[in-house]
Amino acid sequence: MNPKDLPNEVWEALCRRCGKCCTEKVDIDGVIYMSRVYCRFLDPSTKQCTVYENRFEAEPDCTDVPSGIESGIFPADCPYVQDIEDYQAPKEEWDDPTVTDAIRSILGGDAV
Ligand code: SF4
Numbered sequence: 001m002n003p004k005d006l007p008n009e010v011w012e013a014l015c016r017r018c019g020k021c022c023t024e025k026v027d028i029d030g031v032i033y034m035s036r037v038y039c040r041f042l043d044p045s046t047k048q049c050t051v052y053e054n055r056f057e058a059e060p061d062c063t064d065v066p067s068g069i070e071s072g073i074f075p076a077d078c079p080y081v082q083d084i085e086d087y088q089a090p091k092e093e094w095d096d097p098t099v100t101d102a103i104r105s106i107l108g109g110d111a112v
Pocket residue numbers: 014015016017018019020021022074075078079080
């Protein structure tokens with residue numbers, strides 16, 4: 001079965017509650033970079049969504065799992081994407097200070 005077709009209960013059982021998919025991402029020249037800024041609805045202590053049942057209404061940028069896979073919001077070590085061969089994970093590390101500056105200019109000084 002295509003992982004994108006799995007039911008919601010299966011996704012929830014696979015999730016390790018790391019919270020990384022609920023961080024702000026920045027697209028710079030077609031490359032997606034992960035920041036340390038959590039969605040305003042993520043509880044940073046539990047890494048749980050505080051509006052889970054109504055998340056798509058509460059946060060228009062929140063995506064379902066198949067759409068999140070398509071847009072590359074899940075980190076490379078997320079169980080949701082580990083078996084997807086051509087999956088492009090967001091970058092969590094980089095050496096380019098211009099990328100760091102660009103992300104900070106968008107999300108603030110503590111973003112990366
Ligand atoms: S990145 Fe994956 S493991 Fe981490 S919270 Fe999101 S779905 Fe769960």
